[in-house]
Amino acid sequence: MAYLNENFLKLKAGYLFPEIARRVKAFVDQSGGSVDGLIRCGIGDVTEPLPSVVREAMHKAVDEMGKRETFRGYGPEQGYEFLRSAIAEGDYRSRGIQISPDEIFVSDGSKCDTANFLDILGGTNRIAMMDPVYPVYVDTNVMNGNAGDAGVDGRFGNLVYLNCNPENGFCPELPKEKVDVIYLCYPNNPTGTVASRSQLERWVSYARGCGAIILFDAAYAAYVSDSDVPRSIFEIDGARECAVEFQSFSKNGGFTGTRCAFTVVPKSLEFTTRAGERHSVSALWSRRQSTKFNGVSYIIQRAAESLYTTDGRRQVAELIEHYMGNAAILCDGARKAGLTVFGGTNAPYIWVRNPDGISSWTVFDRILHEARVVVTPGVGFGLQGEGYFRISAFNSRANAEEVAERLQRMIW
Numbered sequence: 001m002a003y004l005n006e007n008f009l010k011l012k013a014g015y016l017f018p019e020i021a022r023r024v025k026a027f028v029d030q031s032g033g034s035v036d037g038l039i040r041c042g043i044g045d046v047t048e049p050l051p052s053v054v055r056e057a058m059h060k061a062v063d064e065m066g067k068r069e070t071f072r073g074y075g076p077e078q079g080y081e082f083l084r085s086a087i088a089e090g091d092y093r094s095r096g097i098q099i100s101p102d103e104i105f106v107s108d109g110s111k112c113d114t115a116n117f118l119d120i121l122g123g124t125n126r127i128a129m130m131d132p133v134y135p136v137y138v139d140t141n142v143m144n145g146n147a148g149d150a151g152v153d154g155r156f157g158n159l160v161y162l163n164c165n166p167e168n169g170f171c172p173e174l175p176k177e178k179v180d181v182i183y184l185c186y187p188n189n190p191t192g193t194v195a196s197r198s199q200l201e202r203w204v205s206y207a208r209g210c211g212a213i214i215l216f217d218a219a220y221a222a223y224v225s226d227s228d229v230p231r232s233i234f235e236i237d238g239a240r241e242c243a244v245e246f247q248s249f250s251k252n253g254g255f256t257g258t259r260c261a262f263t264v265v266p267k268s269l270e271f272t273t274r275a276g277e278r279h280s281v282s283a284l285w286s287r288r289q290s291t292k293f294n295g296v297s298y299i300i301q302r303a304a305e306s307l308y309t310t311d312g313r314r315q316v317a318e319l320i321e322h323y324m325g326n327a328a329i330l331c332d333g334a335r336k337a338g339l340t341v342f343g344g345t346n347a348p349y350i351w352v353r354n355p356d357g358i359s360s361w362t363v364f365d366r367i368l369h370e371a372r373v374v375v376t377p378g379v380g381f382g383l384q385g386e387g388y389f390r391i392s393a394f395n396s397r398a399n400a401e402e403v404a405e406r407l408q409r410m411i412w
Contacts, residue, residue, distance in 0.1 A: 007145045012154070016135050016380035017043050020364075027368055039399050039406075041330075042374040044189070044349065044392045046254045048322060050303075051315035054253060057306035061299040072298040077289045079106025079262065083301045087262055090308040091221075091247070097234045103266050103282060105289060106296050106304075108259040110219045110246040114183075115140040116292070117215060117244065117263070120284045122274075125180035128160035130172055132190055132381035132388075134217070137183045153383055163384050164191065170342065170351075171199045174206050182207060184233075185217040187224060190381045190390040191351040192327075192343020194229045200236050207242040213271060213281075214243040219261075222252035223320055224346045240266040244281070251348065251394075252316050253307045260296055260304045323348045326400035327393035333404025334391070338412055348393040351378070355412050363389050371406040 020042050028035055064070035078084070084101035092099035107113050118140060127146055129137050141147045141159065148158030155161055160179050162172030170193040171186075184203060186195040195203075207214050216233040224231045233243045248261035255261075265282040272278050306312045327344040334341045340353040354363045360377035367373050367389070378388030393400065 040374040042376045053306045053312045054303045058303045061302040075295045077295045086308040110248040110261040113263045127181045128179040129183040131161045132385035171195045182214045187220040187347035192347040192349035204236045216245045219248040329400045337407045350391040
C-alpha cells in the first residue's frame, strides 16, 4: 500500500488565492454570470504586455531554434552563462556588490526556489518567519514536515513567528530564542513596506552570531526608488556568509506568464552537518538543481537577458513607473476614503487597515459586493494580517483610478 505525505493534510483547507477565486466565482454566479465592472486587485499578477525588447529577443531566439547550426537542446541546469553574467553585472557589480556569475542560479520562479531550497536544509532547523507573510513560506514548511501541528489560532507549533505591525514599521524585532532559518521579504509582500539598512544590518549580525541562514526574498527589488533603501541583502557587510537571495523577472519584466527568476547563493556560504562538518551551500544547491530541474528554456533566458540592454532597462523603468503610478492613485483614494494606508511607495502593494472591529474576510466580501473590486484579505497572510486588506497596483491606469473612486464611494 502506498502512503501519503500526511503533512499535506495539515494545510489549511484552501490556499489563500484559490479561496479568493472561489468567493469571486460565487459572487459572479449570484450576479447571473456577469463580470461587467468587476476589477481584480487581489492576486499580484501583471497586466501590461511584455516589453518590445523582450518580444524581439524571443522572436530571434525562436528563429535560432529553427536552424541546425544554432539549435539548442538541453541547457545548463544552473542557467546559461550569458544570462548569469548579465545578472551579475547589471544587478550587483554595477552597484558595487561582488557577486560572480557562478553564484547565480536561473530558475522558473522565486516562488519555486523559496520552496525548493528546503530540500537542502535539515529537518530539525528552528524556522522563523514574518507575520504577515507570503503564504508559500509557511505552506511549504508544513508540506516538508518542519512546521509541526497548527494551534487553535492557526499558527504552527514548530515555527517561530516574527510579528510585523505599524509599531515596528513592519520590520520584526530579533527573536528572543535562537533560530536557524530566517525568512525575510523586502520590499515586503503583503505590506508593501521596506527595511532600512540598519534593520538589515541587525539581522545579518544576528544570523552570523548564531549560525543561522537568511532566506531573503527580493522579488520586488526593482520597485525601490529611495536611494537609502537596500535592494539586496548583499549590500550589507557579512551577508555573503549567512544569506541567500531570491529575485524574479516576473514583476519588473512582466514574466509572470513566461517564467524566469534567479537565486544567488554565495560560494562563501557554508553550513554544517550534525557532526559538525562544513559544506558549501552553493554546491549542494547546484547538485539539487542538476538532479531535479532541467533549466529554463533558451528562448526565455534570451528574453530575460534583453532586460539588461539599454532599451530593456528603459522599458522596465516605464513598466515600474506605470505600476507605481497606480499605487500612488490607490493610496490617495484609500486615504480619501478615511482609511489608514501603509506601503505603496517602494513596492506595488498597498496595505490598508480595516475600520475598527471589522474582520479581513468581512471587508473582502463588502468590497467585492459593494464596489465590485477584488482585494486580498490580510488574515490570509497570517494572524497579524487580521484587520487589514491588500490592494495590488498591478492593473491598468483606468482601473486604478476607478478603484480609487469606488473605495471613496463606500460608506466605511
